[in-house]
Amino acid sequence: MSAPPVSGLTSTLHKVVELASLAPSVHNTQPWWWRVRQNVLELHADPDRQLLVADPEGRNMVISCGAALHQAEVAATSLGLRTEIERLPEGDPPGPLARITVHPAPQGTPDEDRLRVIEERRTDRRRFTSWPVPPTRLAALGRLATPYGVRAIxxxxxxxxxxxxxxxxxxHALQARDPRVRAELESWVDGKRLGQPDGVHLDVLPPSQSSGDLPSRFPDGTLEDVDRDLGGSDALLVIATMGDDARSWLATGEAMAAxxxxxxxxxxxxxxxxxxxxxxxxxxxxxxxxxxTVAVPQLLLRIGWQPISRSxxxxxxxxxxxxxxxx
Ligand SMILES: Cc1cc2nc3c(=O)[nH]c(=O)nc-3n(C[C@H](O)[C@H](O)[C@H](O)COP(=O)(O)O)c2cc1C
Known part of the structure; x- marks a missing residue:
């Protein structure tokens, strides 16, 4: 028997899921799955993709899912839909992390610019230029976290x-000397993951990634990084919440993606x-x-400019x- 035809709304929701799946995730584990029912999208964490050694509580897993949730929301509204989001509608996992109900929006037209940003965003670990990020710009970026009840300081x-x-x-040093963390990391990096649609591959890792005093957790890769500027200037934001539970982690992910x-x-x-x-x-x-002690740190973000000429x-x-x- 052939599969039933996919309705217009269902195919739009599939597009939303595809765009949400372009969200960043720890080690590119993509630790989520989705259910589409009529005009409702349900986001679930996938514990089979959790990093059990480095992330036993599931913090990074849920943060990654929060990023996917934010991208789903941006994708849906950019495709001309209106969204209503319930977070943890059945309490802590194993229930859904979020339920997004979508409605056609009056005069909803696609916002191509926002869709392009989702498609073009990457984790670019090449050395930043020495251009500083102006403090006003950094503060404005930090304010994008506020609607989620999260601080980006x-x-x-x-x-x-x-x-x-x-x-x-x-x-970095403590994890590097723990064979279990090392084995887990290696299992998500190129080699073991070659040909798999997940993990971190050597073609996105520069040959030497340490930036100033900040070491990288990943091995050296094959990505060309020719115009490395030794005076690289990185801004740092710390994302922090008042609580330290699944709700705080989900909000962290949404804020990080925003x-x-x-x-x-x-x-x-x-x-x-x-x-x-x-x-x-x-x-x-x-x-x-x-x-x-006033807030619980959840993630650090290194922010800077890549040279315009960079590939x-x-x-x-x-x-x-x-x-x-x-x-
Ligand atoms: C919660 C979280 C933690 C991450 N931690 C690191 C990290 O410590 N070092 C790093 O280089 N990248 C880190 N990343 C970036 C991921 O490796 C990256 O998002 C993933 O490989 C997918 O690549 P993309 O962002 O280019 O799509 C993290 C991402 C998330 C969401």
């Missing part, structure tokens, strides 16, 4: 910045740094020494629609 104080750089290095799409629309590059949040010792130090980065692969849709 620019780290412009030199001593805070120095402390954070030390914590990134400390977390900041990232806003930055990408401005031509700015964003690279998340989650290692210091994955190691309990450095996460606590970040909370107490840098945020003075387009290949897109990290994504799982096809059939794999992320479930009945």
């Amino acid at each position: 620019p780290l412009d104080d030199v001593s805070d910045r120095y402390r954070v750089e030390l914590l990134v290095s400390r977390a 900041v990232w799409l806003g930055a990408a629309a401005d031509g700015l590059s964003v690279v998340p740094l989650s290692q210091p949040l994955e190691v309990p010792e450095t996460r606590l130090a970040l909370q107490h020494d840098v945020l003075e 387009t980065l290949p897109r990290s692969p994504r799982r096809p629609l059939e794999e992320v849709l479930r009945p």
Whole structure:
């Protein structure tokens, strides 16, 4: 028996899921699946794709799903739909993380510019130029997190910045000497993942990625990075919430994606740094020494300018629609 024809709304919702799946996710695990029922899209976490060693609580998994949720919302509204979102409608997982009900919007017309930003956004780990990100611009990006009840705090104080750089290095060193973390990372990096529609492939990793004092968790790759500018200037934002539960992590992901799409629309590059949040010792130090305990840190973002002349980065692969849709 042949499959029933896909209605106009269903095919638009499939397009929304495809665009949502272009969201960033930890190690490109894409730890989500979706259900489409009439005019409702349901987003679920996929615990089979959780990094059980580096992310035992599922923080990065749910943050990644929050990013997909934000991109689904932007995609749906950019395609001319109106959305209503219920977050954790049945409480903590295993229930859905979100339910998005869509309605045709009066005079809804596609917003091609926003759709293009979703399609063109990448994690570009090549060295930034020495052009600083103006503080007003950074503060404006940080404000994009506010509607989600999340703070995105620019780290412009030199001593805070120095402390954070030390914590990134400390977390990196602790993870690098843990064989279980190393094995898990390697299982998501090229080689093991070659030909798979997920994971981090060597063609998106520059040959040497350390930026200033910030080490990279990934091995050296094959991406050309010719015009490296030794004076690279990175801005840092710390994303923080009042709570530390699935709802806070989902909001973190939504806020991160809002900041990232806003930055990408401005031509700015964003690279998340989650290692210091994955190691309990450095996460606590970040909370107490840098945020003075008033908020819970969830993610660091490194932000800067790529040279205009730089080549387009290949897109990290994504799982096809059939794999992320479930009945
Ligand atoms: C929660 C989260 C944590 C991440 N942590 C890191 C990180 O520590 N280092 C890094 O280089 N990239 C990190 N990334 C970026 C992912 O590796 C990237 O989004 C993924 O490989 C897909 O590539 P794309 O963003 O170019 O589509 C993180 C992304 C998310 C959502």
